[in-house]
Amino acid sequence: MCLGIPATPCETSRELESQGDGYSVYCKRGRREAKEDRFSASIELQGDSKKAFFGVFDGHGGAKASEFAAQKLEKNILDELVRIKDETTVKEVVKQGYLKTDAEFSKEDDASGGTCCVTALIQNPNLVVSNAAIAVLF
Structure with a gap:
């Protein structure tokens, strides 16, 4: 698993270590030939x-x-x-972001496989941690 900087191609190396402002990254490929996992991280959104x-x-x-x-x-x-300015909860906003990403991936010409996603959105005073799967197509 990886956690760190914006969508870094950690699949190209067996291990990756990096640091950002207030967080660090460690990524290690397991037994598989190619790394299938990815990560992203952004601060000061x-x-x-x-x-x-x-x-x-x-x-x-x-x-x-x-x-x-x-x-x-x-x-x-x-x-x-940005789009939703009403009293919609941050939880609902995250849910809609997941659903949109899933729908977009399903429309890709070469969409295959799937991914389990674990994310954390920090928006003072909220911390929304989520876990879901994005389209699994075979």
């Missing part, structure tokens, strides 16, 4: 030092779904935060 996003994406049946989720899920959640 939208210029706010009290907002951050971290994600771990465990690939299944290849890296396509985990790569897609690592690149798109954060953006989709942030787009929902």
Whole structure:
């Protein structure tokens, strides 16, 4: 598993270590030939030092779904935060970001495999931790 900086291609090396401002990354490929897992992390979202996003994406049946989720899920959640200005809970915003990412991946021409996602959105005073699967297509 990986946790760290924005969608870094940790699949290209057996191990990866890196540090960001207030967090660190350690990524190690297991027994498989290719690394299927991905990660993303962003701090100071939208210029706010009290907002951050971290994600771990465990690939299944290849890296396509985990790569897609690592690149798109954060953006989709942030787009929902901007779009919805009413009393919608942050939990609902995160849910909608997941659903949008799943729908977008399902429309990809070469969509295959799947990914289990674990994310944390920090938006003072909220911490929303989520876990879901993105399209598994065989």
